[in-house]
Amino acid sequence: MEAPFNGSEPHSNAGAITLPAPAIQRRSNLPHQLLQGLIITVMAVCCYWLISNYLLRSVKVIGRSMSPTLHDSETFLLNRWIYHVRAPRRLDIIVLRDPADNGLSVKRVIGIEGDAINLKDGDVYLNGMKLEEPYLEPDMRTYCVQAREKSYRCGRDEVFVLGDNRGNSVDSRAYGMVPRRNVLGLIVK
Numbered sequence: 001m002e003a004p005f006n007g008s009e010p011h012s013n014a015g016a017i018t019l020p021a022p023a024i025q026r027r028s029n030l031p032h033q034l035l036q037g038l039i040i041t042v043m044a045v046c047c048y049w050l051i052s053n054y055l056l057r058s059v060k061v062i063g064r065s066m067s068p069t070l071h072d073s074e075t076f077l078l079n080r081w082i083y084h085v086r087a088p089r090r091l092d093i094i095v096l097r098d099p100a101d102n103g104l105s106v107k108r109v110i111g112i113e114g115d116a117i118n119l120k121d122g123d124v125y126l127n128g129m130k131l132e133e134p135y136l137e138p139d140m141r142t143y144c145v146q147a148r149e150k151s152y153r154c155g156r157d158e159v160f161v162l163g164d165n166r167g168n169s170v171d172s173r174a175y176g177m178v179p180r181r182n183v184l185g186l187i188v189k
């Protein structure tokens with residue numbers, strides 16, 4: 001005679017019914033795998049496009065207009081989103097769309113909206129005060145192309161930019177103020 005199950009004794013599977021395993025389908029998974037690969041590829045391309053156009057992008061400096069701060073052929077990250085949350089600040093190193101030739105340039109922001117910039121006797125004056133520029137080579141002078149002295153004023157949503165290598169830089173001295181819409185981002189060193 002079999003004893004009743006009271007929960008403290010091991011339970012046996014005697015008399016249990018088992019069902020046969022379902023038959024394995026022998027169809028090809030190739031179309032499904034191709035579709036997954038295509039979806040992953042499209043997502044990767046979209047992520048790359050979003051990141052490089054709105055967040056970060058690698059940029060290579062070409063030329064010597066920002067020497068000694070940045071050197072020819074150096075690579076940096078360009079922070080593309082920062083100017084969506086704040087305005088450019090004085091001394092930021094930026095990448096801009098050059099108003100002269102529509103190419104890309106790397107320059108330093110010297111003046112922002114409302115600032116008065118005066119270039120006089122090789123020095124830069126910002127809002128009437130001589131600008132100390134420790135990032136320049138010793139004895140580097142800032143001259144205008146056609147005059148010994150020239151004054152500028154930044155209008156609404158404009159910046160005044162200069163290269164750190166003042167003798168070898170095409171900048172706001174040549175093409176004037178840069179509209180903020182031409183500022184693409186901040187160089188991250």
